[in-house]
Amino acid sequence: xxxxxxxxxxxxxxxxxxxxxxxxxxxxxxxxxxxxxxxxxxxxxxxxxxxxxxxxxxxxxxxxxxxxxxxxxxxxxxxxxxxxxxxxxxxxxxxxxxxxxxxxxxxxxxxxxxxxxxxxxxxxxxxxxxxxxxxxxxxxxxxxxxxxxxxxxxxxxxxxxxxxxxxxxxxxxxxxxxxxxxxxxxxxxxxxxxxxxxxxxxxxxxxxxxxxxxxxxxxxxxxxxxxxxxxxxxxxxxxxxxxxxxxxxxxxxxxxxxxxxxxxxxxxxxxxxxxxxxxxxxxxxxxxxxxxxxxxxxxxxxxxxxxxxxxxxxxxxxxxxxxxxxxxxxxxxxxxxxxxxxxxxxxxxxxxxxxxxxxxxxxxxxxxxxxxxxxxxxxxxxxxxxxxxxxxxxxxxxxxxxxxxxxxxxxxxxxxxxxxxxxxxxxxxxxxxxxxxxxxxxxxxxxxxxxxxxxxxxxxxxxxxxxxxxxxxxxxxxxxxxxxxxxxxxxxxxxxxxxxxxxxxxxxxxxxxxxxxxxxxxxxxxxxxxxxxxxxxxxxxxxxxxxxxxxxxxxxxxxxxxxxxxxxxxxxxxxxxxxxxxxxxxxxxxxxxxxxxxxxxxxxxxxxxxxxxxxxxxxxxxxxxxxxxxxxxxxxxxxxxxxxxxxxxxxxxxxxxxxxxxxxxxxxxxxxxxxxxxx
Amino acid sequence: xxxxxxxxxxxxxxxxxxxxxxxxxxxxxxxxxxxxxxxxxxxxxxxxxxxxxxxxxxxxxxxxxxxxxxxxxxxxxxxxxxxxxxxxxxxxxxxxxxxxxxxxxxxxxxxxxxxxxxxxxx
Numbered sequence: 001x002x003x004x005x006x007x008x009x010x011x012x013x014x015x016x017x018x019x020x021x022x023x024x025x026x027x028x029x030x031x032x033x034x035x036x037x038x039x040x041x042x043x044x045x046x047x048x049x050x051x052x053x054x055x056x057x058x059x060x061x062x063x064x065x066x067x068x069x070x071x072x073x074x075x076x077x078x079x080x081x082x083x084x085x086x087x088x089x090x091x092x093x094x095x096x097x098x099x100x101x102x103x104x105x106x107x108x109x110x111x112x113x114x115x116x117x118x119x120x121x122x123x124x125x126x127x128x129x130x131x132x133x134x135x136x137x138x139x140x141x142x143x144x145x146x147x148x149x150x151x152x153x154x155x156x157x158x159x160x161x162x163x164x165x166x167x168x169x170x171x172x173x174x175x176x177x178x179x180x181x182x183x184x185x186x187x188x189x190x191x192x193x194x195x196x197x198x199x200x201x202x203x204x205x206x207x208x209x210x211x212x213x214x215x216x217x218x219x220x221x222x223x224x225x226x227x228x229x230x231x232x233x234x235x236x237x238x239x240x241x242x243x244x245x246x247x248x249x250x251x252x253x254x255x256x257x258x259x260x261x262x263x264x265x266x267x268x269x270x271x272x273x274x275x276x277x278x279x280x281x282x283x284x285x286x287x288x289x290x291x292x293x294x295x296x297x298x299x300x301x302x303x304x305x306x307x308x309x310x311x312x313x314x315x316x317x318x319x320x321x322x323x324x325x326x327x328x329x330x331x332x333x334x335x336x337x338x339x340x341x342x343x344x345x346x347x348x349x350x351x352x353x354x355x356x357x358x359x360x361x362x363x364x365x366x367x368x369x370x371x372x373x374x375x376x377x378x379x380x381x382x383x384x385x386x387x388x389x390x391x392x393x394x395x396x397x398x399x400x401x402x403x404x405x406x407x408x409x410x411x412x413x414x415x416x417x418x419x420x421x422x423x424x425x426x427x428x429x430x431x432x433x434x435x436x437x438x439x440x441x442x443x444x445x446x447x448x449x450x451x452x453x454x455x456x457x458x459x460x461x462x463x464x465x466x467x468x469x470x471x472x473x474x475x476x477x478x479x480x481x482x483x484x485x486x487x488x489x490x491x492x493x494x495x496x497x498x499x500x501x502x503x504x505x506x507x508x509x510x511x512x513x514x515x516x517x518x519x520x521x522x523x524x525x526x527x528x529x530x531x532x533x534x535x536x537x538x539x540x541x542x543x544x545x546x547x548x549x550x551x552x553x554x555x556x557x558x559x560x561x562x563x564x565x566x567x568x569x570x571x572x573x574x575x576x577x578x579x580x581x582x583x584x585x586x587x588x589x590x591x592x593x594x595x596x597x598x599x600x601x602x603x604x605x606x607x608x609x610x611x612x613x614x615x616x617x618x619x620x621x622x623x624x625x626x627x628x629x630x631x632x633x634x635x636x637x638x639x640x641x642x643x644x645x646x647x648x649x650x651x652x653x654x655x656x657x658x659x660x661x662x663x664x665x666x667x668x669x670x671x672x673x674x675x676x677x678x679x
Numbered sequence: 680x681x682x683x684x685x686x687x688x689x690x691x692x693x694x695x696x697x698x699x700x701x702x703x704x705x706x707x708x709x710x711x712x713x714x715x716x717x718x719x720x721x722x723x724x725x726x727x728x729x730x731x732x733x734x735x736x737x738x739x740x741x742x743x744x745x746x747x748x749x750x751x752x753x754x755x756x757x758x759x760x761x762x763x764x765x766x767x768x769x770x771x772x773x774x775x776x777x778x779x780x781x782x783x784x785x786x787x788x789x790x791x792x793x794x795x796x797x798x799x800x801x
Contacts (some may be wrong), residue, residue: 153740
């Protein structure tokens with residue numbers, strides 16, 4: 001092949017890689033994710049580059065096709081066409097064709113060997129309305145310099161307008177950076193901004209900058225509090241200010257309804273009013289605001305518990321006197337507690353969304369994956385009305401997607417194989433959700449080939465995770481799947497090879513205090529079970545003392561507490577254990593995990609029985625101090641990586657206790673010495 | 680002295696195609712920038728005699744490069760040619776309004792590019 005063509009193929013493949021990456025990102029995120037415009041724009045830019053590139057090399061068919069994909073994306077990014085499932089499908093199809101053309105070029109067949117007729121027919125059905133007329137300058141809506149619009153690309157201008165219409169708070173970062181390092185610093189800054197919001201434009205400044213420095217203005221929108229943004233982004237030479245909205249706003253949908261309603265004839269008014277009322281029945285709230293509200297409620301609950309202890313002390317003082325006021329204080333305190341619980345439940349309820357929302361998103365992507373892998377799969381869903389904290393649900397999108405991909409790609413066999421095994425030709429992937437106490441359980445189940453335990457074992461030996469000849473139980477072999485970088489497939493397929501691995505899945509789930517388990521039977525199928533807390537915002541915890549330290553254990557992970565008599569604790573194979581009914585449970589001492597001085601073994605010791613998934617163990621405590629609602633606050637940097645700690649919580653008396661992360665703790669115990677295996 | 684031309688373009692192939700179509704012009708040095716940041720860095724460093732820039736680039740777009748050149752006392756005398764893909768009329772108009780001297784549509788005819796460069800470099 002001619003050198004310029006082979007250069008072309010390698011550059012085109014790079015572009016295709018990032019194109020496919022972006023499309024799969026687009027499928028993973030929710031429709032209102034702030035990264036969405038950036039991702040769509042990245043896809044647009046890739047198609048645009050391909051068009052230019054192939055045009056320069058006279059690959060006219062490829063250039064035309066890229067042009068069509070590019071214009072489709074242009075309409076999407078400028079909001080002329082809504083991005084729905086059909087468009088995403090069409091887009092993936094177009095990219096597939098581009099891919100084929102590039103390969104045809106690489107193999108010397110030329111780009112005319114791939115037919116694009118069907119794609120063009122689909123495209124024609126869409127049509128696109130031209131947005132005409134010139135809109136007023138941006139400076140009429142927000143406090144920006146008048147000429148700003150003129151230096152923006154058409155797309156950047158559109159992003160400004162779109163954000164302004166939705167009234168997203170607008171910020172400007174002004175930075176003066178040393179010339180030597182400005183690109184690195186600026187890239188850091190841009191990344192920091194993209195984590196919290198949408199970066200609209202980066203403008204180099206042309207005057208008023210000191211020798212050896214260069215100035216920039218970055219405009220971005222974010223729904224985060226200005227103070228917090230400042231903490232995040234401000235540094236030496238970088239300052240942040242909010243850009244104020246002016247009174248006049250672009251006309252939104254609701255405005256035009258209102259306008260027509262007031263101008264229309266009498267009979268139509270009612271109809272339009274209903275339309276508007278329909279719109280205002282729901283309010284979209286930033287989850288950060290709910291978090292804040294929840295924190296306040298949590299702190300109120302803690303403050304309230306002070307009343308009880310004050311009343312208790314007063315009662316001691318006034319014991320003989322007896323006092324109506326004291327009685328009233330106690331009554332009020334009890335009433336207040338009831339109302340606070342109602343308030344807490346109310347706020348909590350707002351955060352709850354039915355799993356069905358996530359299911360329908362997963363179903364769409366799953367179908368696409370099955371189609372791309374050419375597998376016949378039925379998707380079943382149950383428990384769509386099970387409610388889960390919105391934040392947790394968002395965290396679950398990529399782990400669930402990963403597991404569904406695994407099921408389709410590695411689990412479900414192709415039709416011939418299934419027939420040979422006497423299975424139904426069409427495979428099944430089932431997602432179910434149900435509530436179990438304070439947890440929501442999510443299961444991804446398939447009737448595929450099951451996990452090849454021997455393959456996992458061999459792969460582990462090859463990677464040096466396992467020694468040749470080492471005997472492992474089925475459960476231990478399955479746990480190898482969660483080791484970083486572990487994959488049983490020799491060559492990772494296009495679909496499952498992307499995105500997160502099972503180690504990342506486990507990490508994400510443990511980060512929010514959940515647990516993950518795999519169950520698999522050869523030729524019958526695989527079931528992955530996620531056990532998640534219903535909410536992260538507030539939780540009931542048991543306060544226990546070991547030695548001189550007080551820890552909070554989330555009630556959700558406590559099965560029961562038992563009092564230990566002397567002699568109850570025995571030692572088996574070097575591990576302390578205790579009998580609970582017909583089971584023998586390993587015991588865990590917090591002072592061993594956190595390297596504290598050994599607590600005094602008095603007679604009055606307790607075992608708090610904790611469980612996650614199917615593991616159960618006992619935690620030794622000297623004293624149980626009672627239940628309390630706590631609001632978990634993250635630990636400072638210094639403790640950020642402490643295993644077994646979920647955070648800290650402030651108690652009513654202003655003291656702070658450490659909150660245990662039970663799942664992490666159990667894993668650490670296992671790591672430290674074979675603890676916690678089922679006995 | 681050899682003329683210096685700063686070529687700002689994120690596609691390596693398009694960049695090399697631009698540079699190779701300039702080869703017939705004889706004595707010149709191409710300074711390459713694969714994004715807007717690099718362009719800003721190389722402008723004062725090389726003080727080019729001409730800038731050729733794409734518009735659609737990540738981080739800093741070509742329009743901002745044009746404005747940076749044309750609003751800066753040290754650079755405003757440097758002619759700028761925009762090379763962009765067809766269809767982006769709004770962007771092209773803005774480029775010219777910001778002071779760009781010429782524009783070319785990709786895929787461009789190398790002879791057109793040579794003619795514009797010769798005109799602008801005198």
